Amino acid sequence: MSKKRSDYYIQSIKRAVQILNSFTLKEDELGVTELSERLNLHKSTIHRVLVTLEDESLVIKNQITQKYRLGIKLFELGHIVQDQMEIRAYALPIMKELAQKTEESIDLNILSDGKRVSIEKIESPHDVRRIIQLGKSLPLYCGGSGKALLAFLPDEEIDKVLHKEELIPLGPNTITNPVQLKEHLKEIRRKGYATSFEERILGSASIAAPILNYRGEVIASLSISGPITRFSKQKISKFVSLLKEAVSEISTSFGYPKTIIKF
Template sequence: MSEKFIQSVDRAIDILELFSLTDTELSVKEISDRLQLSKSTVHGLIKTLENRGYLEQKPTDQKYKLGLRLFELGNLVGGGMELRNLAYPVIHDLVATLQETVHLVVLDKDEVVYVEKVEGPGSLRMYSMLGKRAPLYCTGVGKALFAHLDEETVDRILNEVELRAFTSLTLTDPVAIKRELAKIREQGYAIDDEEIEIGLKCVAAPIFNHEGKVIASISSAGPKHRFSDEKMETFISEVKLAALAVSKRFGYRG
């Protein structure tokens, strides 16, 4: 551990990271129990975070929720992302062409993070949302990106990440996953056919920078019945063209 490691800051971050889509509100006792810290320690950290706007206390039940300051900082991160800004016009055109939801993701800590999502006119509630993390091995955007990482990194991730089966169609065998990644590299696109969520299908393609390194991926996703065999050729072609258009904005000449 680094000599510059500050325990109180680390604990404060631990508190913030306890909150999730399923745990939007937590009491001092719940935080104390989960982090195995004394109530007095937790109370001091919480009051500091609350004072700076990172937490808010509800007057009704005294529980805490994430504060607006985090939303403000999150918008600064998203708004300052060159990738998101350069890709947005292309994403908008793709949604208009295919009439389905389009996602943009980047790689972070062996997962993808959704950094942009523009919904189509007939969108449905799905797994994705801005800021959410998802596996590399069983999402279209994840596989499109995963397929273009170096072999050593791919092997490390497959060895270290829990290959959980989200549906009966999720590939969890490392050998089978690597075989599919090779196919994705060859054809230039990936398909998620109900691997992360039943009823959901998507087509995804990688985005490269001027050095030819994969930096992100883009997808079009929607209900499986709207991704019929007759339409798949169009979906694949348009998603690949969109990925190439974004790549060219980063100087890609491949």
């Protein structure tokens, strides 16, 4: 007999989510007694969950009323989601145009806990093409998309990533020497784009460039990828030019001054 989805629930997490979902715009502060009655849970259970949520900044306690309201951490998490949604909304029409001009796969990646994650894609119309997996965490140190993100992070952030990540070879041309990789990242930053030829996947090539916000911070990367056999020198030159135009347009939407983009 197959298990139901609810069989996998962790009861304490479910209760925490139920408590968070109890807050509304009209009822932005709730006490232990109110939550206990509303959720039909013992006061001690409600209190334990609230203490845990408070320590994680997911709720905050009003010391005057002794009631709780949603915490700043939820605002931060919501802001991340909003940024992702905005990036996708701004990038998608430009990605479609880029896909039509290149006839290769296009994908949009963001940073997530020292990795890169694809959040939007348009696959090539060719039968032989790179298959992009949305939502999958991949390393930053190899592949065009990852390197375009990593190279434009502050130097101290780059050091943290390289210290945490084991530089294992994933493809024939993966750079696994930290010193060489840092020099390579400097070159990417100077050029404004990253290339990858069989660094992560045998027979695959990609070109990627960063999307910057109004503070000049990298918030995403956009890449063109496909079989290495279709990435001739002539096509690479064309792809780089088209990609730079695309990321410049998206970056401008996020407040990065178009007149000073140094690509």
